[in-house]
Amino acid sequence: MKRIVLACTVLSMLLSLALTGCGDGKDGGGSESKWNSIVYVCSNLGDKSFCDVSWKGVQDGAEDNDIGTVKCIEFGRDTKSKMEPTMVDAADAYDLIVSSGGEMLEIVEKIWEDYPQKRFIMFDIDPLYENKMTNVFCINFRQNEGDFLAGALAEKISKTGTIGYVGSMEAVVIQDFMVGYIAGAVYADPNAKVAVSYIGNSQDSPKAKELAGIQINVNNADVLHQVAGAAGLGLFQACLENGKKWAIGVDADQRNYFLETDPELADVILTSMEKRTNVAVREAINKTYAGKLAYGTLEKWGVAKKVTVLAENDFYKEHVPAEVQAYIDDLEEKVAAGKIEIDSAYGMDTETYNALRNSVKP
Known part of the structure; x- marks a missing residue:
């Protein structure tokens, strides 16, 4: 009888360990x-x-x-x-x-x-x-939180009051960046103007270059932000070739990618809104x-998890005025604490979205 009890006990322990190893459930x-x-x-x-x-x-x-x-x-x-x-x-x-x-x-x-x-x-x-x-x-x-910081920075360092945004396509996730970018610009300056263009895909770098060039030469934008994947690299070229306008990259600290291969191009990328998926x-x-x-x-x-924030590298610290850096740091703290509410493209109806774009149109 003792052998039967002992065997059952061992079997129960083994089964318990097996279930724990499976890790089923939400925890x-x-x-x-x-x-x-x-x-x-x-x-x-x-x-x-x-x-x-x-x-x-x-x-x-x-x-x-x-x-x-x-x-x-x-x-x-x-x-x-x-x-x-x-x-x-x-x-x-x-x-x-x-x-x-x-x-x-x-x-x-x-x-x-x-x-x-x-x-x-x-x-x-x-x-x-x-x-x-x-x-x-x-x-x-x-990403709307991180791009709120990007928009505020762009407007603070703009000399014309007009900044640019080039997105890949009008998918809601890309629109969410734009909504945050506009919100940040208007928070920094209620009279801010934001030129917005969409490429239609995330591969057409020449198209991104063309659209960015129009924003610079027609709309008078002097700080431009790309949210367009590989296509967005064309925006950097446009900023370089049109009077070395400031560019803001996306997802990664994109300046790092060009420091060795194309330092002149790297030097137009003031910062990036890092979406730290890594x-x-x-x-x-x-x-x-x-x-x-x-x-x-x-x-x-x-922002609170430090996964949608600006790349504050040495180049950023060198070229962004100290008072603007302090301003952005303060905004970051307020966003992380939930003291600033930022609209999102998710759940936003078309009429509201279009009204937002038109409200800052150059």
Whole structure:
């Protein structure tokens, strides 16, 4: 009889340990060392912006947790037909899958139940999204907060009172940057003017250069901000070739990419509104392996989490007047504390959005 009781006790202990290791539920469970591979699924590397920065976060997270297999799978530009099979292949082959955007999330919604032992980290997700997938964690970036700081800075250092914004396409996430940028400009100067242009895609660098050139030469903009992925590099060229106007980059500290290869171009990039996807992704991976990530939820990360902030590098500190730096620091503290409310393009109706654009039109 004692042998039977002892056997049952041992079996119960083993079952308890097994369940703890699975990490089911929204608290992420315990240690997840059984996951030995991570994959990042994206359109393409080499954009010197969003994808490259995110991939760095995946690599850092893998290194932090001594994960030997880390891979990036690119489905290619403008190839939506390849998105779903690429995500399925990734889920088949890897333990932890990292990707971004609403379209990829829609694909995960179709397949997540087929992979109960896998984990998905999805970022750049609509803040209004209700995540009910127990093995999926979603991050929304409050880019409108970071671009509020960018708009305020641009207006403070502008000599003409007119600043520029060139976005890739009128998707709500890109519009969200613009809404924050305009809000910051108007906060710094109620009479601010903001020229707004959209390219239509995130690859056409010559088009970005053309639109930025129009903003400079027709609208008299002297500080221009790009939110256009690889296409946005054309804005930097326009700023260089049209009297060395100031440019503000996006996602990464973009000046760093050109310091060695094209220092003259680097010197028009005053700062960048960093959307630190690398920091966010790395934290999500680390919390996953520590069993502390709230799978089945969506979290909103912005200025308070230091993931949507300006790059305050040495070049910034050298060329931005001390009083303007202090002004931006004060704004950052107020935004982080929730003392300044910033509108978002998410949930904004078309009439309000158009009225906002028109209110600052040069």
